[in-house]
Each structure stands twice: as structure tokens, then as C-alpha cells.
Amino acid sequence: MKSRRIFLQKAGLSALALNISTFNPISAMPNFLDAKKMDEKPLRVAIMGLGSYGTRVAEAIQETKRTKLVGVISGTPSKVEAWKTKYGIPAKNCYNYENFDAIKDNPDIDAVYVITPNGLHKDQVIRVAKAGKHAICEKPMAVNAADGQAMIDACKAAGVHLLIGYRMHFEANTLEVIKMRKAGEFGTPLFFQGLSGFIIGDPSQWRLQKSLSGGGAMMDIGIYSINGARYMLGEDPIWVTAQETKNNPEKFKEGIDETIQFQMGFPSGAVASCLSTYSMNNLDRFFLNGTKGWAEMQPSTGYGPIKGKTNQGPLDKPHTTHQAVQMDEMAAIIFDGKKPEVPVNGEEGVKDMKIIDAIFKAVKTGEKVTLKLA
Structure with missing residues (x-):
């Protein structure tokens, strides 16, 4: 003092x-x-x-x-x-x-x-x-x-x-797209595409062990497209369908997904088409399409810098270390009661887990699975 x-x-x-x-x-x-x-x-x-x-x-x-x-x-x-x-x-x-x-x-x-x-x-x-x-x-x-x-x-x-x-809930270009969508600059959002994947290495690592990971690519990289669809479209899905492709069952054993394509439907009528994989590189792309405009982000969820553009021009917010911004924002949530633009609480996490549970069920049954996230 x-x-x-x-x-x-x-x-x-x-x-x-x-x-x-x-x-x-x-x-x-x-x-x-x-x-x-x-x-x-x-x-x-x-x-x-x-x-x-x-x-x-x-x-x-x-x-x-x-x-x-x-x-x-x-x-x-x-x-x-x-x-x-x-x-x-x-x-x-x-x-x-x-x-x-x-x-x-x-x-x-x-x-x-x-x-x-x-x-x-x-x-x-x-x-x-x-x-x-x-x-x-x-x-x-x-x-x-x-x-x-x-x-x-x-x-x-x-x-x-x-x-x-x-x-990503604190990343500047991501927040700019959310701001534009909320302002109606893309019109009514109709479609989201999320591509999330890379070729995973060491087959003995914990991510390929069901007891430790809970699954394969979906429990690692796939959650980005799930969460991204929700914050880019601004609503939660009410149904999912999903299909799994497994070309290497030796590496990706029972309960470890290699590649899953999944689709989500939203209350407004918007739809999302997404891919989660451990067998393809160069997949880190979000695309949002609305009645008046669009936004594309590639890379969309890497450690940065995040790059992208909209129908109005490039996204050019300066890059900052994601984890540093996240930690300071979390301090503000805990000490100041700050409400972030997109939640990062446990309830937000459970919504994504309910969607992942439904995706695994859809893969197993081949049926459309209804979601109740509220």
C-alpha cells in the first residue's frame, strides 16, 4: 500500500x-x-x-x-x-x-x-x-x-x-466470431462444420488405453468440434447421429475410436457435420454459414495463432498465450465473480460429456439419439 x-x-x-x-x-x-x-x-x-x-x-x-x-x-x-x-x-x-x-x-x-x-x-x-x-x-x-x-x-x-x-472460450478471434454472430452479422446460422484430427503416435500411450482415456480421438481432439459447434452456433444440440471408421484395429483396440463422423441437430433447425480422428493430419478447421454471411477458422483450436476470415474480411485479433489468458480469466471468475462470454464451469463440461455419451451410443446402435442438455 x-x-x-x-x-x-x-x-x-x-x-x-x-x-x-x-x-x-x-x-x-x-x-x-x-x-x-x-x-x-x-x-x-x-x-x-x-x-x-x-x-x-x-x-x-x-x-x-x-x-x-x-x-x-x-x-x-x-x-x-x-x-x-x-x-x-x-x-x-x-x-x-x-x-x-x-x-x-x-x-x-x-x-x-x-x-x-x-x-x-x-x-x-x-x-x-x-x-x-x-x-x-x-x-x-x-x-x-x-x-x-x-x-x-x-x-x-x-x-x-x-x-x-x-x-478457446477466451481466445480473441473466437470471441470476435461469437460477437459477430450475436450481432446478427451472419444472419441466421444454418450450418457448422468442425474438422478435428491428427495422426497419433506412440501406441502404448495412455490416450490409447480405455481405462485412462475413456475412448480414443473423441475424448481428445473430437471434443473441440463438439464444443465449437455449440459456441459458434450459439445453441445446444437436441439430437446426434454418428458413424465410426476403424482401419487399424491393432492400434485402436475395442473402446478406442479411430475416426468418428458425427452430425448434430439444433432447436433452430441448424445442423453440424463434424469429424474426429487420430488417423489424419491437417484437420483443425471450423466453418459457420448463415443467411447473411460466414466465418472460417483454420487453425481453429491449436495453440495459436488462430487464423481465419469472415465474409467481411480477415480475423486479425492479436495472438496471446491461450493458457495465460485462461488462467487470469479464471482468477477473475473465482475472485470477482466474473461471467465469461462462454461458460467454463462444470455444467458446461457435463453438456459436452452428454453429447459424447450420445455419440458413442449412436455409433453402437446406428440410430439418431435424442439429447436433453438443459
Whole structure:
């Protein structure tokens, strides 16, 4: 507070030195706001799961204004030691998967970001909630909607937030398209296409193990087209149909989808046609078509920069590190009650899980599956 007073005193003296006719009080406000931000408490985060994406989030946190990496949870002692040194994490804030319930008694940690295999999310988030800490969970939030709902219920019972790592909900060009759609600049949205896929490598990795992943491409890359259809069209689907193609059953065993084409229908009459695959590269494209215009994004969900155009011209919002923006926005949700343009709460995550459950059912039965997401 002392530094803030000195700052304001200096700002006041500078203002008096100006000719009163040219002084604009509004011009001083950004500096005042910056000083205010310096006094804001950071969201103190422990990362659970120190793999490649956990590392990406840790690096992004270094760019944030309102979050701080203060703890780690991992089953690999060598990773814990490396992170302690790199990020200056005290030993008392380091845990493994067996003892992390002890965070209940650690006042230095506000939230835990769970970045582990999908099949572990439910139990780990529930334990975080019971420890009285806010839970941030990477997507998909669980392996099915029932597990996702159990996570929501546990966090509500504990009085803590449950937020899902939907980084695209804060990405500038994505938000510009949503803004244009809401303003009616595309007319009535009629059609969405989402293509999400890449060729997956190591066949022994956890993503190709049903118990850990809950499925194949759909539980990894496919969720982007599901979620993207919802925020691009601005409504939730009421039915799905789906077809699976499996050309490599040795690599993609029972319960691990290789490629799924799926279709969704919406209350307005709009439709979506999407592809989720682990067997094709160069698939990261969204296309929205309306009665008055269109939007195309390619790449649409990668780590950036996101590129695209509409019938009015290119999308040219500046690129920022997605995970850094996400973490600062989540701090604002937790501390300030901020309402994001597109939700990132547990309920948003469960909607996607209900759709994935329905897609798997449609693949199995060959029938159109009705959805009730409300």
C-alpha cells in the first residue's frame, strides 16, 4: 500500500504541473487501474500432472497478472524436484497422488489444476473439493456425464469452484466470431462444420488405453468440434447421429475410436457435420454459414495463432498465450465473480460429456439419439 500511495502522490504532482485546460482526468485512469491490479491477490495454483500440457500451463502462468504457480502434485519424484528448482516451489507445497489430500491444511494453495489422464479426473477433483480447494480440470472433464455430474456435486457441497480448461472460450478471434454472430452479422446460422484430427503416435500411450482415456480421438481432439459447434452456433444440440471408421484395429483396440463422423441437430433447425480422428493430419478447421454471411477458422483450436476470415474480411485479433489468458480469466471468475462470454464451469463440461455419451451410443446402435442438455 505504501508504494501505491507514493505512486498516487507522484501522479497528483504531475497533474498539477500540466496546464489545467489540457488536463484530461480520464487519461490518468489506466495508471490508476494498473496500480490497483498490483494490489490484487493472485490465484495461487498447484498443478497436478507434470506432463507436456502441465508444463505448457506452468510456463503460461509466468506470463499472467493474477495467477501464481505455488505447488505441484505428481507421482514422479524426479519431476517434482525439477519443478521445485525451476519455479522456486517450496518443499511443503509438493505432493504425490497418495498424500495430496493434505493440501486441506495448506493455506498457500487456493486451487488445483488437474491435468492428468481423463479416467483419473473424477476421483482427483472430488478429493481436491473435499480438501476445500477450487478445482480446475482439463477437458474432457471426465469419461462420461455421470462422473462429470459427481464432480459438480462434490464441488458444490464443498463450496468451491469447478472450472474446465476451455481455453478457446477466451481466445480473441473466437470471441470476435461469437460477437459477430450475436450481432446478427451472419444472419441466421444454418450450418457448422468442425474438422478435428491428427495422426497419433506412440501406441502404448495412455490416450490409447480405455481405462485412462475413456475412448480414443473423441475424448481428445473430437471434443473441440463438439464444443465449437455449440459456441459458434450459439445453441445446444437436441439430437446426434454418428458413424465410426476403424482401419487399424491393432492400434485402436475395442473402446478406442479411430475416426468418428458425427452430425448434430439444433432447436433452430441448424445442423453440424463434424469429424474426429487420430488417423489424419491437417484437420483443425471450423466453418459457420448463415443467411447473411460466414466465418472460417483454420487453425481453429491449436495453440495459436488462430487464423481465419469472415465474409467481411480477415480475423486479425492479436495472438496471446491461450493458457495465460485462461488462467487470469479464471482468477477473475473465482475472485470477482466474473461471467465469461462462454461458460467454463462444470455444467458446461457435463453438456459436452452428454453429447459424447450420445455419440458413442449412436455409433453402437446406428440410430439418431435424442439429447436433453438443459
